[in-house]
Amino acid sequence: MPRLVAVCAVHTLHPDAGSVGVTAIDKRPIEGDVRVGKLGVRADVQASRKHHGGPDKAVYAYAHEDAEFWERELDRDLPSGWFGENLRVEGLDVNGARIGEIWRIGDTVEVEVTMPRTPCATFARWVGGSAARGWVKRFSDEGRLGAYLRVRRAGDVRAGxxxxxxxVPEGAPTVIEVYRS
Known part of the structure; x- marks a missing residue:
């Protein structure tokens, strides 16, 4: 059965060369029960509200299996939150999820898949080193993007x-189909 590996929120705002001047991509796991509301995970922030956050991008989910792929590709550990995700999930094909698909996490929280993540230059700078060059294209080409979620029912979640x-809405496009269209 699919499960929640970690719930993550911003750890530190870092200076960034982008137009906002800081990034909130540095997310880390939170222990215990974590509140998830209509605008996302409690204690999380988004530095660029133009591209992140709001009801349709309240939560970002990334698959543990996709993170393991990138660990092998980049030859380094990529802990929960490294992709800027709020939810690291396991046993769920996030990129194959259909837009409008509804998930229940734990006993209470219900989320709806809304759109794919679009990788950006901030993400490439976060990757750093030689891997940063061409990162946006490489990440996009692999199709291991993760999905944004709308919170339909608020409540508490925890790792595990x-x-x-x-x-699953019949005939709706998948996350990756929307990204590639």
Whole structure:
């Protein structure tokens, strides 16, 4: 059964060469129960509200299996939160999820898949080193993007919670299909 590996929120705002001047991509796991509301994970922030946050991008989910792929590719450890994700999930094909798909996390929280993550130059700078060059294209080409989620029902979640797919809209495009269209 799919499960929640970690719930992450911003650890530190870092200076960034982008237009905002800082980035909130440095997310780290939070222990215990964590509140998830209509605008996301409690204690999390987004530095660029133009591209992140709001009801349709309240939470960013990334698959543990995709993180393991990138660990092999980059030959380094990529702990939960490294991709800027709020939810590191396991056993769930996040990129194959259909837009409008509904998941229940734990006993209470319900989220809806809304759109793919679009990698940006801030993410490339976060990757750093020689891997940063061409990172946006490389990440995009692999199609291991993760998905943004709308919170339909608020509540508390914690690492280890089960994730259940409640409904899948027939014929709706997948996260990766939307990204590549």
């Amino acid at each position: 919670d089960a994730i259940e797919v409640l409904s």
